[in-house]
Amino acid sequence: MKRKAMGAAYSSGSASSRNVSSAAGPSASHSQEHLFTVPLEILEEIFLNLPPHQVVSNCRLVCHQWAEVADSESLWRERCRREGYRPRDASKIPKDWRLFYFLCRKRRNLLKNPRGEHGMKNWQILENGGDNWIAEGVMVPHPNETVKKNFVTSYGMCRKSQLINLEAEGYNPSFMDHFQPDIKISDWYAPRWDCGSEYEICVELLNQRKKPIQKFAPQTVYFEQWNDQKWNQMTYVFQNYGPGVRYIRFIHGGKDTQFWAGWYGIRITDSCVEICPAGDT
Template identity: 70%
Template sequence: MGASHSHGTASSKSGTSYVVAEQATSSSAQEFFPVPLEILEEIFLHVPANQVVHVCRLVCSQCKEVADSESLWRERCRREGYNLRDSSKTPEDWRLFYFLCKKRRNLLKNPRGEGKMTGWMIKENGGDGWKLEDVMVPHPNEVVKKNFVTSFQMCTKEQVIDLEKEGYSPTFMDKFKPDIKISDWYAPRWDCGCEYSILVQLLDAKQNVIQSYTPDTVFFDQWNDQEWKQKIHVFRDYRRGVRYIRFSHGGKDTQFWAGWYGIRVTDSSVEICPAVDTYGSMRRSLQPRHVAQLIQDSTSMRAVARRNRLHEDGMRARHPQVGVVQLNTMQGVLAFAREVHTEHVLLPATSSSMTGLAVEQDWKLFYFLSKKRRNLLKNPNGAERLNSWEILRNGGDRWVAKEIRQPHPDETIKANFVTSFEMCIKSQLIDLEKKGYSPSVMDHAQPDIKISDWILTRFDCGGSYDIRVELLDQKKQLIEIFLPETIYRGAGREEWKQITYVFHKYGPGVRYIQFTHGGKDLRWWKGHFGIHITGSSVELFPTLDTQTTYVVGGIHLTCAY
């Protein structure tokens, strides 16, 4: 299977070329890979969504049926947290609902003032002009810490959003007319009256007005409660031709006091989203070509690049001799799921070559192991401080959880654990049966157990790092252990490094996993200058192949069994 084709396009990412045939040949169309539809759906759930529509869907009628199914896109929405506001109203096109939710974001730049006045065009700057201040009273959104403040004469500012540059093509906007949701937060000072106004316009290609939202000016009396108020509006069923959105707001105080006693504004937003109350705007079926218009290549390529960086750092393919993954056959779809989404590897292999990829005999067991895969460690990133961890050693100024110093390859990770000038060690004991892995499953299936940890040292102080992971029996006696040598990292470039290891063919009897790690700084500096740790994980999944690959200190090692 997987015959080569002379036509198609190829792009190279991290040494692997992904070849997409423009049209399946008659030979590939006749190929049949006996994969149950529910398994194929599970595989597609781990393949990039635009690839499912553009590539996997074209492989065969079986793939097309799954790629077009309501259940696939409904489940994708559920897993990624795209929930319905009103569960009694369901989309007629779950695929469109998914892609609109996926792309949904605030199109305004610098809405909360963290970047001072960057991104805003000042239209009026009366009195003492616009100013940026910390919020006087807490905002309902706890991450909002700053607001823009007006003065004693009119202050207005605006942004013009180019929808095509933001990834919403003219064809898409005209055909689907998605909801455009406007939101703005404003508040007065308690001791000074003020006024607030907002104007939002939908514009055509020549920036002529198609539709406007211009509510009455809001006035606040002196001696008010200074609470935050929200202004919300949703544009629906607007006529064709919308290419730009102009967002303008502002105000002033009404006491004519020198300084900044006028209206405060912050957390403004403009979002393209699925219909809020009714899904009438989604009654037209979303075709693959419209997905291309909705999901721009630049966005997709950035996502692929991020995955490939993870792939290089700690999840290198076990079959480096495979240079091309074909996406125009069922064999290629399975290989693609394995190679591109290695962090969600679903497919078992029983040979040392990708071309010899075999299908797991027990599909039911394979399916449920894949479905159940998750991180078994609690609080792996320090988002809940030190909850769920047992502190074994707490030297120096002790463990602390704080915001990360450098962006992590996983953009969702915002915190880490930091060690001090004497050894700090913490641990978690995982009870596999309580996590849903019965003794019979562990003894019969012996799923691979993958360990992963991310570490970083400060630029000005080196650190040491230790990790110990033990597989234990019912009496918590040792069965197998991962205990690499201590890693020493000197001061220098602050860069996240990943340590990974896979327990494979460890034998029957495993009931617990003990995960222990820690470290300290190398200069004995007071405070928290030691090793930074985050993104720790322990996962169980179907056996991948007959090799175990692990990475220590950026070095990839492979052990054959």
């Protein structure tokens, strides 16, 4: 099934709304308005029980009254309440409840196979040094107890990547250019206690030609031998990145620093790329 584009769900359609009533002349417009006049509270309840894309794409084009309700803050705030979408920080009220609703509804991890549960599937191997990448069970429990597997690097540099096509994931170009929603990056990594290792990550926002618009590439993280082998989280949020973002390239990896045969390098799991409401990351 083809994924519905985010821009189509959110389009205001104000010009189309005016054209529907004006095309047949003033008298037709007046009779149409009279025909569809319903108490606002009843109309809002009807809209709350319809699929959200239908409210935006169809209902708001019927007449001015329907458009007013379909665009109202109260409708989308109530829809968020009923479906359990609320700001993570209760003190930060969304400026646009409709945008907040649709971003929450579509929010998900855009990376495939982020924990190695399917081996190396969905990942492009850029470097496969030493004894190559493998996926295995976690050595120490992860803070998220549902995470049971991780990727493991070897004694030569191991790097892998995924390319996310935003339009294919339902975020069309006009939506990305106009709203520029937050893009949150998260990655978990841990060393072995008995071997030194290093970890690196690079995430790029790319244009249609796959040329970088913005990049997150922090310094390499090093671990000494005989460490506490605890899990660490790398996070970053892209904001106000400008128009033109069409792809996201996610790259990470590392190796051990003592050149031991086998898999003593950095462990990586539960990687995540999300499109989020502004300030709700």
